[in-house]
Amino acid sequence: MLSFQNLFIHIVQMNEPAAIDSDDRRRSIGARRNPETEQAILEAAEAIVAEQGIAGFSIEAVAKRARAGKPTIYKWWPGKTALLLDVYHRQKPASVHTDTGTVEGDVLAFLKGVFAHWGNTGAGDVFRFVVAEAQRDDAAAQSLRAYAAERRIQSGDIFRRGIARGELAADVDDGLAADVLAGFVWQRLLTGRIERDEQQLAQAAKQMVRGLLA
Amino acid sequence: MLSFQNLFIHIVQMNEPAAIDSDDRRRSIGARRNPETEQAILEAAEAIVAEQGIAGFSIEAVAKRARAGKPTIYKWWPGKTALLLDVYHRQKPASVHTDTGTVEGDVLAFLKGVFAHWGNTGAGDVFRFVVAEAQRDDAAAQSLRAYAAERRIQSGDIFRRGIARGELAADVDDGLAADVLAGFVWQRLLTGRIERDEQQLAQAAKQMVRGLLA
Amino acid sequence: MLSFQNLFIHIVQMNEPAAIDSDDRRRSIGARRNPETEQAILEAAEAIVAEQGIAGFSIEAVAKRARAGKPTIYKWWPGKTALLLDVYHRQKPASVHTDTGTVEGDVLAFLKGVFAHWGNTGAGDVFRFVVAEAQRDDAAAQSLRAYAAERRIQSGDIFRRGIARGELAADVDDGLAADVLAGFVWQRLLTGRIERDEQQLAQAAKQMVRGLLA
Amino acid sequence: MLSFQNLFIHIVQMNEPAAIDSDDRRRSIGARRNPETEQAILEAAEAIVAEQGIAGFSIEAVAKRARAGKPTIYKWWPGKTALLLDVYHRQKPASVHTDTGTVEGDVLAFLKGVFAHWGNTGAGDVFRFVVAEAQRDDAAAQSLRAYAAERRIQSGDIFRRGIARGELAADVDDGLAADVLAGFVWQRLLTGRIERDEQQLAQAAKQMVRGLLA
DNA sequence: AGATAAGCGAGACGGTACGTCACGTCTTCAC
DNA sequence: GTGAAGACGTGACGTACCGTCTCGCTTATCT
Structure with missing residues (x-):
């Protein structure tokens, strides 16, 4: 049958402090894509969809929540659809195809x-x-x-x-x-x-x- | 004292009525709904979708093309979707549901x-x-x-x-x-x-x- | 032909202000320029220059302070320079030309x-x-x-x-x-x-x- | 499972090194300032102003044209103005101040x-x-x-x-x-x-x- | 001779502001 | 009271540079 357990793994680690002080923002790690930034953006996008629904989803909102710059997002995803596609992809679906015999x-x-x-x-x-x-x-x-x-x-x-x-x-x-x-x-x-x-x-x-x- | 301001006067003036164009627009026909207006709006909406596709469709564009005021549109349709549904409905033939016997x-x-x-x-x-x-x-x-x-x-x-x-x-x-x-x-x-x-x-x-x- | 219009009756009342903030903002006064808005924008621009200097001056900041929309500003002034020129003009200069005799x-x-x-x-x-x-x-x-x-x-x-x-x-x-x-x-x-x-x-x-x- | 993601892979790949172009760029000449770099930057700045005018001038543009890194520029000049002043200096002839006797x-x-x-x-x-x-x-x-x-x-x-x-x-x-x-x-x-x-x-x-x- | 230190290219990053678009609401004025 | 007109606040769009950062490479100089 189906297994839903793995669906909740990433949700557990979502509540970050988001401390505004002390300039603890992400920085460039050189002339290459920062995986932390990618993660933060995808997680922010995911969380926004989960909490506010599709209507609340915008590049602007994702950037703000992920503490990322809009241009950074546009650099890696051509638009909101592309970002959403990646978010959808991250959500590993339960195995819906099983052989029950009939x-x-x-x-x-x-x-x-x-x-x-x-x-x-x-x-x-x-x-x-x-x-x-x-x-x-x-x-x-x-x-x-x-x-x-x-x-x-x-x-x-x-x-x-x-x-x-x-x-x-x-x-x-x-x-x-x-x-x-x-x-x-x-x-x-x-x-x-x-x-x-x-x-x-x-x-x-x-x-x-x-x-x-x- | 001379000022810079007059250099921008023409900009303001460009937003003047400008309705010297023989004023052939539709007007109110009294305290009741003007069917011509509704027709014009629906036809404009239809034409826009046909010519420019979905992306070009907006209340703004429909109002402009139909020479109608935006509030007029919003008075009858709560939003662009409702308008589009009506357009869709206008096009729908009655021939979809027929009783063929089986x-x-x-x-x-x-x-x-x-x-x-x-x-x-x-x-x-x-x-x-x-x-x-x-x-x-x-x-x-x-x-x-x-x-x-x-x-x-x-x-x-x-x-x-x-x-x-x-x-x-x-x-x-x-x-x-x-x-x-x-x-x-x-x-x-x-x-x-x-x-x-x-x-x-x-x-x-x-x-x-x-x-x-x- | 069917009529969907009745389907929207309850929808109409959905677009409530949702503005708990007493909604005291300026509104349109019809199809003509609102002098209050113009005043508010010019005063905001003036105040920003006075308080934060030239560096702090931006259309964005003026819009925020004047509680006006950016498009409204751009509608009436082609750019920040035009706005500044009007601000400068508003500041009536001291009379610098006097006939002292020599x-x-x-x-x-x-x-x-x-x-x-x-x-x-x-x-x-x-x-x-x-x-x-x-x-x-x-x-x-x-x-x-x-x-x-x-x-x-x-x-x-x-x-x-x-x-x-x-x-x-x-x-x-x-x-x-x-x-x-x-x-x-x-x-x-x-x-x-x-x-x-x-x-x-x-x-x-x-x-x-x-x-x-x- | 197939995913949407691979449709965007090429976007990421576009940001790969891409430095297959015979690698004729300037390199470090050791722990000291490379005069070629300074020259290239100043010449690029000069050329940009000459060709595109003031509006086209930016550190970004200069860096790109000079094939220099932005930090290299910021290391020697605190900002675009300082760079431009140096450019201005380079052009200035000594012939402005002469002793004509009166x-x-x-x-x-x-x-x-x-x-x-x-x-x-x-x-x-x-x-x-x-x-x-x-x-x-x-x-x-x-x-x-x-x-x-x-x-x-x-x-x-x-x-x-x-x-x-x-x-x-x-x-x-x-x-x-x-x-x-x-x-x-x-x-x-x-x-x-x-x-x-x-x-x-x-x-x-x-x-x-x-x-x-x- | 190997380690060290700096110069350098590249470019990602968080930001700020830009100027534009469409939204849905509002008011005026002509009919 | 209807309708055209269009100004308004709002919010998101996608873009341009800013100035800072880290990387990986390269080379001269100092142990």
Whole structure:
């Protein structure tokens, strides 16, 4: 099954004193990127999203919280979307693809895993924002497409396994099935209706796999 | 005493009325809403999205193009998303939901209708923008949720009819089915993969309705 | 056609001020320049120069102090120089041109008046800044030239009167004399050596008028 | 898992050494100042002012053009003004102060020399910049004051020689006279009115030395 | 001869201010 | 009372330099 424990590791060490006095700010460590700065920026971005939501997220706010200069952020990330993408990437997702032996079981596990990840860690907010940005920014759109394609292949495994073991019909299009699966969770996320009710999820999995016919 | 100030007088004067242009603007038609204004605003909004894409769309730009005051726009629409939703709605044909006699036929008709609409008219861009905006703006999110809920009911009809005529199993959740259907087209739209191939769409409809099992 | 408008009823009341700070800020007074705002900006600019000197002067600081928006300032003044020029103009100079009966007396009165004005009111700082800006900005340069030309004529009066009453030689170039006079005070101002010692000023006036010869 | 991050890898890589260009840069010549570096910096500064004018001048630009590090520049010059003053010094010919035998002749030579120098070599722009910078920066002000004091002494020589040889009155204040002389040329430079007409200069010299009286 | 010390390039860093854009609210004035 | 007009405060945008820092390299000089 899923393991959520690793999702909280980085959250524990978040509350820094942020002492303003004695000029303890980060400094350059030479003509190369300072990993502390990168960390501080990513953590600040993550924290802002977690605490204030997507609306409160801005380069300005991240810079202030991370005690970093705006130009430093712009030097390493071309814009807020790029930064958010990195934040999303840092949040290691729970393993949502497990082999339960049946396609319906796998689909249910996927649904539960994804919604749990999005709901618990704030990763959902980040992903929503990335999707939103991808609608106006071409670079973000490209990144999102690449990411979606990768996930499509992963989720497709569920169905390819089902076909291989004869559980699913041979003419099932695993890509389409993966799109249907992803679409369901995307749409729920984007309309703010993350589903945690297990019965509902089981029903959804059932309908998607067994079909609707009498 | 002479001063520097007069050197900047022309700057101030540039902000004078300047309304010598025959004054052919729309005016109030009394203590009631002017339908011409509403039309002009919606058309301007539509044109801007069509010509400049999502990025160029702003209340400011719409007001300017429609020769309307910003408060006039805000009086009727709480924000840019609401305006865009209306624009989207204006474009939406009624032909998406038809009763073909079978659920699979209805679903296929829906898929074909939606993708054709989005692909042909630029309505897809408008809707993408609405979804995107809903991820950052609460009002927009509410609008989108309300809109999605309404569409959910409409699409749900397909499945309720199927249940009523005994075509679908009695325990089918029509809302969930509608979400799956909507999710598929949303996800395709948001990742820039509008599907026009009829075989693909037929396959998708088949898998969604008949299921995947062997 | 559907109407979503009713969906926004409750949304309208969401945009509450949220301003617990009594919200006593200036507001627009319609589609015309608000004199209060202009006053507030000019006064803020003046105060900043007086209290923190030229170095502390920035559009950013003025906006903050005047509780005005930066775009508002940029709307009415093309840059910091233009704003400073207006500030300088507001500071009505002491009357530095008086007819004492002799050229030397007039020159001395001018020297005393100018240095007093610059030293007491902070006008000197403003003028220094204007001169500085004129060296890098063409618009400022033009303004300064125009101002200098005007003052040249005014100061030239001292010498023209002297020629008229036969006190000065007929071939004296009043413009040149005015330049020498202005140059002396400019150079002192720009090197931070405003002269208040009356004996020194008297000596300067004497040397400029009577010459240096034995 | 695939990530968005690799889409930004190239950005980071762009900040890699990149010093494959045959490595022809200047290097340290041991624990002592490299005269080549100083030369390169001064020449770069000079070239920038000459080509792009005052506005384009910045430590950043000089460092880049000279292929020098910013700290190297700051090590020898406290700021951009100091650097510019050195540039100005480099350009200054020794021919401004000559002993023509009479004070009026010396003054005229000075005027002609200064204006010729400023007009021909672009040195005027450099000096204008120094004066401007001194109005906002304390270090610059100090540099300018020191420089002006030195020149004051040099120019004062003209008048001290005059007093010594009995040509000038014994009570003439040579410092004041030098200020008047300097002020005249400064004011002309700063208002963009470099005087090249010899008659005008002769008249100015005459008025400054012999006085204005009938 | 090896260690030491400084010069030097490079460029990252926290900052400050720049000038711009769009937001949503407000008031005036013409109809 | 409707509508056009546009000024206003706000907040974020992305950019330009500032002056400081640390690194890694190089070379002369001093043990």
